[in-house]
Amino acid sequence: MADPAPAPARSTRGKPPAGATGVLVLADGSVAWGKGFGHVGHAVGEVCFNTAMTGYQEVMTDPSYAGQIVTFTFPHIGNVGINDEDVEAHVPGAVGCIVREEITAPSNFRSQGDFASWLAARGKIGLSGLDTRALTRRIRTAGAPNAVIAHHPDGKFDLKALTKIAREWPGLEGMDLARVVSREGSEDWEGGVWHLGQGYARSPHDKRPHVVAMDFGAKDNIFRNLVKAGAQVTVVPAETSLETVLALEPAGVFLSNGPGDPAATGEYAVPVIRQLLERDVPIFGICLGHQMLGLAAGATTSKMHQGHRGANHPVKRLADGVVEITSMNHGFAVDNASLPAGIEETHVSLFDGSNCGIAIKGKRAFGVQYHPEASPGPQDSFYLFEKFVGMLG
């Protein structure tokens, strides 16, 4: 079915409507008014949309969303409050979010507080009362726009200045954000708890395969899943050298998700991955890690029109035709037309045929574009963690 014409955001001209304390200003100058919540101020980023019905806390703490403003298509966001468990990382992710309905008082047995104050404490801006359906249709037809999201209780906004900020922002294409959100030191991960300051002190009695996980903006649930699948995990920063990775004696290397353009990591991550491949080190990559693995093996990546973000994206596993329902969050993709002879395509999106999985022929190395760790989303693809840990004999 053809999409309807892009719905324009509401007019730029004139004063904000009564009670407007928040505004979204697109780089083309169009403006949509709403009610601000969370952090007071403004931020710039690319506007994307996420179709998940739950999991807003995981979405807002997924570092892959750095440089982005998330529009939730589900109209009731924030109504189950927040808790300390559903945080995926403590580094910056999305700069703000746009929701349809005003946030109601939290009602859930797990709730420890309200979404708006939680966002404010993290410096993230929220906007409610926007026509999120119109905005989503606009993104689907015209692509993801750069924009400024702003919140001021007095309702005073310098629209000209905000438009200029949106227009001058360089955009995600070519932007390297993985090393910005990565951690500083290496740390052992165990059972979901960080043992700070213990460096590389792994027990000699621990016979589980050792996975060195490169953090390009990782979600914690990935590490929990690796441990659940039977590995011990050491997490290292994005710019860790080949020598340092090898000195940790990895049975396998994991490449995490993360924000920004994969092609912009060609100075540090991609060459390390290429050398790991040459040394036959087993590798598993998720999302940004998958894209980097593709680049290291000779494929290209490019920016998608609107990206895929949600918790029910169908993916076809080509080996047996099984459909996995997956969690997704990506705005770039490995170009399937660019796959060299050495790369096998293992999964494709049933929405648009874009690449969703690769395996490097003759190696124990594979990656998926989607998120088998869910958080939020279905757990159909947990088997991939078991597959990876199972190949580390």
Ligand SMILES: NC(=O)CC[C@H](N)C(=O)O
């Ligand atoms: N979740 C991710 O790892 C996202 C990867 C990359 N930044 C993209 O947008 O495609």
